[in-house]
Amino acid sequence: MPSPLTDLPVHLLAEIFLRLPDPTDLACASAACVTFRRLATDGSFLRAFRGLHAPLHLALVNLGGFHPALPPHPSAPTARALALVADFKFSFLPSHRQWIVWDVCDGRVLLSRKITEDGQPRVFPELAVCDPLHRRYVLLPPVPDDLAASVEHRLPHPFLAPLGEEEEAAPTEETAFRVICLALGKTKLAAFAFSSSTGQWRDAASKDLSDLGLGMRDSDMISWMNPFYLRRHYAYGCFYWDFLVVKRNLLLVLDIRRMELSIAEVPPGGWYREGVAIVEAGEGRLGMFGLRGEHETASDLRYAIVRNRGESPNQWLMKKTISLDSGYHYFIKAVTERCLLLMRTESLPGSPIEKPLLEYFTMDIETLQLQRLCAKQFKLRLPPSSIYAYFFQTGIYTNFPPSLLPPWTV
Structure with a gap:
C-alpha cells in the first residue's frame, strides 16, 4: 500500500506545495491537517512561495x-x-475610530493616531502594526525625545520596510517587522527606524538639505512633504519619493541597506503633476512609469528603464508609451x-x-x-x-x- 501523503519528508512536501498554481490552493491545503498547516505558515517557505507566485x-x-x-x-x-x-474597521484597537491607515504590506497594516500631552498634541503620533485577519496588534513605543528634538518641523511619514540584518537574524524572524519614519527639520531630512526585534527606535539616516541640493524655503519643503501627498515606491533595497518631480525632475532616495539619503534625476519632459512610480524592471534594472498630458488630464502613461544594470538612475531609456x-x-x-x-x-x-x-x-x-x-x-x-x-x-x-x-x- 502506498504511504499517506503526510508521511512524506517535509522537504518533499515543500517542493509539492511550491508547485501549487494559486495561493488559494495553498490555503485549502493548509486546512487539511496540522502538518500541512505548519508547513504552509512557515516563514522561509512563504518567502519561497511568494518569490515564485504573483501576489493576490x-x-x-x-x-x-x-x-x-x-x-x-x-x-x-x-x-x-x-x-x-477580517476586521478592516480595526475595532480591536483601543479607541479604534481615531486611527488612520498609513501603510499596508504583506497582510500587515500600519496605523497612527494623535495623542496629547499636557493638553497639546504630541509631535510624533502613536503607531500600531496590526493583522486585521487575526485581530492582533502591536503598539510601538514613542519616538524618544532626543530623536524627536532633532527635527524642528517634524512632518512624520511612517511606513513598513523590508527586514534588516538584525530582524533576519532574530529567532522570531518570520514574525519580525520594521517601521521607518521620515521627518523634516529646518535644515535637514532624517529617517528614524524601529525594529520589532529590539523594540527600540534609532536614528537611521540624516542629510542636510544643502547637501541634497535642495536650496528652497522651509515653507516650500513643508508644503511638498505633506505626509498625505507623498507617494513612496520601493525597488532593489531603496525607497523613492516623487514629490520633487513636477518642478525639478528629481527623486528623493533612501537606501535602507546603507541608510543613506540622496537625490536622483528622472528623464526630462513635462511629467504630469501626479508624479511617477519607480519599479523593478528585472535583471537588476530600475523602471519608471509616469503620466504625461496637458492641463488637468493625462493622455498617456510612459515607461522608461535605466540603460544598464547597476548604472546610476540618472541614465534613462524610454521604452514604451501606453495610450489612456x-x-x-x-x-x-x-x-x-x-x-x-x-x-x-x-x-x-x-x-x-x-x-x-x-x-x-x-x-x-x-x-x-x-x-x-x-x-x-x-x-x-x-x-x-x-x-x-x-x-x-x-x-x-x-x-x-x-x-x-x-x-x-x-
Whole structure:
C-alpha cells in the first residue's frame, strides 16, 4: 500500500506545495491537517512561495475604508472571503475610530493616531502594526525625545520596510517587522527606524538639505512633504519619493541597506503633476512609469528603464508609451513588486459631479496589461484640505496567508 501523503519528508512536501498554481490552493491545503498547516505558515517557505507566485491583489485600504476586488477580477472570490472574516474597521484597537491607515504590506497594516500631552498634541503620533485577519496588534513605543528634538518641523511619514540584518537574524524572524519614519527639520531630512526585534527606535539616516541640493524655503519643503501627498515606491533595497518631480525632475532616495539619503534625476519632459512610480524592471534594472498630458488630464502613461544594470538612475531609456482613455483624470496610487495601481475618475471633488466614480486598475509590470480591480463612489464628506488625501493615500492588501504576529501579542 502506498504511504499517506503526510508521511512524506517535509522537504518533499515543500517542493509539492511550491508547485501549487494559486495561493488559494495553498490555503485549502493548509486546512487539511496540522502538518500541512505548519508547513504552509512557515516563514522561509512563504518567502519561497511568494518569490515564485504573483501576489493576490485582494483589496485596497484607504481613508474610505476597505474595498475588496470585484468580479471579474480573479482575486474576487478570495477577497470576498477575506471581507467576511477580517476586521478592516480595526475595532480591536483601543479607541479604534481615531486611527488612520498609513501603510499596508504583506497582510500587515500600519496605523497612527494623535495623542496629547499636557493638553497639546504630541509631535510624533502613536503607531500600531496590526493583522486585521487575526485581530492582533502591536503598539510601538514613542519616538524618544532626543530623536524627536532633532527635527524642528517634524512632518512624520511612517511606513513598513523590508527586514534588516538584525530582524533576519532574530529567532522570531518570520514574525519580525520594521517601521521607518521620515521627518523634516529646518535644515535637514532624517529617517528614524524601529525594529520589532529590539523594540527600540534609532536614528537611521540624516542629510542636510544643502547637501541634497535642495536650496528652497522651509515653507516650500513643508508644503511638498505633506505626509498625505507623498507617494513612496520601493525597488532593489531603496525607497523613492516623487514629490520633487513636477518642478525639478528629481527623486528623493533612501537606501535602507546603507541608510543613506540622496537625490536622483528622472528623464526630462513635462511629467504630469501626479508624479511617477519607480519599479523593478528585472535583471537588476530600475523602471519608471509616469503620466504625461496637458492641463488637468493625462493622455498617456510612459515607461522608461535605466540603460544598464547597476548604472546610476540618472541614465534613462524610454521604452514604451501606453495610450489612456481620454476624458479621465488619472492618478498613480501605489506600486507592489509586480504591479502598478492606477485610479481614474471623470470628475474631481468640488466639480459638477458631486459623487464621482473612482475606478482602480492594476497593471502587470512585465506584460503591461491593465485589469480593473474595483470601483467606488466618492461619498466622503471631507474638508477641502483633506479631500485630496483620500485620492493619494491608498494601500494594496496582498498575499495569503498574511504574515502572522507573534502569539504573545495583544
